[in-house]
Amino acid sequence: MRILVVGKGGREHALVRALAESPGSPELFCFPGSDAIFELAKPVEADGLESLVAWMKGNAIDLCVAGEESYLVKGEGLANLCEKNGIPCWGPPKQSAQLEASKEFAKEFLVRNQIPTARATATNSLEEAVAAIAGEYPTVLKFDGLAAGKGVAVCPDKASAMDFLDEIFTQRRFGEGRVLVEQCLTGPEVSIFAAIIDDRYLIFTPARDYKRANDGDLGPNTGGMGAVASRQLISAELLAQIEKEIVQPTVDGLRKEGLPYRGFLYFGLMLTPTGPQVIEYNCRFGDPECQAVMPLVQGDLAAFCLAGAKGELDESLVSFSDGWSVCVILASAGYPESSRNGDRISGLEGVSTARVYHSGTKRTSDGAWETNGGRVLAIVSGGDSRMDAVTKAHAAADGVQFDGLQRRRDVGILNF
Structure with missing residues (x-):
């Protein structure tokens, strides 16, 4: 193949x-x-x-x-x-991938199909956005387009909201686009991944990522500073509720609206006091959740994806470990506002108890590795228990060094 x-x-x-x-x-x-x-x-x-x-x-x-x-x-x-x-x-084809490419398209799809989600208003200008916020803080602002995971801001006050709206409407950081002003939901987050093949689906291992740059969920939003994945992350009862109220209605909605789908679909969920609600869809695996989930996938992923692309869901081709996987991201100096390239990386040869996935690196002429992006490396370890995986992942991450290195030390610990 x-x-x-x-x-x-x-x-x-x-x-x-x-x-x-x-x-x-x-x-x-x-x-x-x-x-x-x-x-x-x-x-x-x-x-x-x-x-x-x-x-x-x-x-x-x-x-x-x-x-x-x-x-x-x-x-x-x-x-x-x-x-x-x-x-x-x-x-998925372009028309179905609008679930990710357009926050407004996704919100309208959710509402039409009665899938739990936060209320929202689409706005065309800074003035319209301020009016839609109507002094209600915290508020969530979403750029209506692709922004490499950086087009969403949770704004605790007017000052932070005005800063983000200035980036969108004045500086045009992400290009032309509207902004969704959305109700701020509260509760722990969870990422659900489904392999969708027409009217059928298979749910992969749930995960949780760490968006903020600093320990304690402080600092600016990033593309993700780490993730934890396990079938034990949420209860079987909660997963069944998510499947009934969110996953199945999404698959039914895609079919009803003539939106073909064969591929991974990411459900970013907030577990609110009134039940799980959809924050966003991504039409592919999340990053860094993919790095945490993939080591837990057993079987023949290549054959599974080929069969799926041809319209056949063959659940016998893959299975999932019951253990835990923890992914720690090492980021470069300046991230997420900027990144610094060219810092030499040391210690990779000593990592023996973890997987290392390269997010932003390049080889030097003498065969060494150096930084070449914001998020540089993902260090991933598994274990039978969460703390076993946490201990091994952070110990492995301790052995890797480069100037300006940033990482969170509470990945797999905070929110448990």
Whole structure:
């Protein structure tokens, strides 16, 4: 089997490694990829979406796996072009990927299908947004578009709300787009991942990520500073409730509204005092949750995704460990506002009890690794108990160093 994975970060490194460990030993390719990924997968000569799909067709690719969300909605859409060229794609077409690409589209879908979610108002200007907030703080502001996980702000007061709205409407940090002003929900968060294949689905291991930059859930929002995953993270009763009230109605809604879906769908949920509610959808695996979940997946992920892309849900191909997995992110100086490249990384050769996924690194001319992005590395360990996994992950992370390194030391500990 010949598989191409689209993306370049830590999530894609985890996906590539999980696919490489499938029993059939598939031949792997990646675009645009990274130096670390290219130790497991071959690079692809392409300069954009159209040339990528042409390369896949010319090189007899059996399966395309969408890791990064942007390609799903770029141009005609990755999955759309794959379908046009007869290439099975594990990832939804452009029209369905609007669940992630447009916060407003997602909110309207949730309301139409009576899926629990916070009330919200769409606004076109800073003035409209201020009027919609109406002095109610804390409030949640969401840019209506893709923003690499940084388009959402939980604003405790007017000053923080005005700062974010200035970034959106005045500085145009993420380009043109509206803003959803949303009710601020309270409670612990949980991430649910489902492999959706038309009208059927399989729920993978639940996870919880750590969005804030600093210990104690303080500091600015990030793309994620760590994650914990386990079937034990939530009770079987709560998972059944989530399936009944959120997952099944989402799958039914996609079918009812003519939105084809074959791929992973992420449900970002808040466990409020009145029950679970949807914060957001992502049309792919989360990052860094993917790095925490993938080591718990057993079986033949490659065959599972290929069958799914062809319309068959074969649950016998995968199973899930009952243990725990903890992912600790090491970020570069300046993150999340900026990042610093070129800081040499030491200690990786000493990591023997954890998996290391590269999010933002590159090889130097002498074969060493250096920083090349905001989030640099994900250090992931598993254990039969949460604290066993926590202890091993943080101990492994202690052995890796680079100038300006930032990390949280409460991943897997806080919120339990």
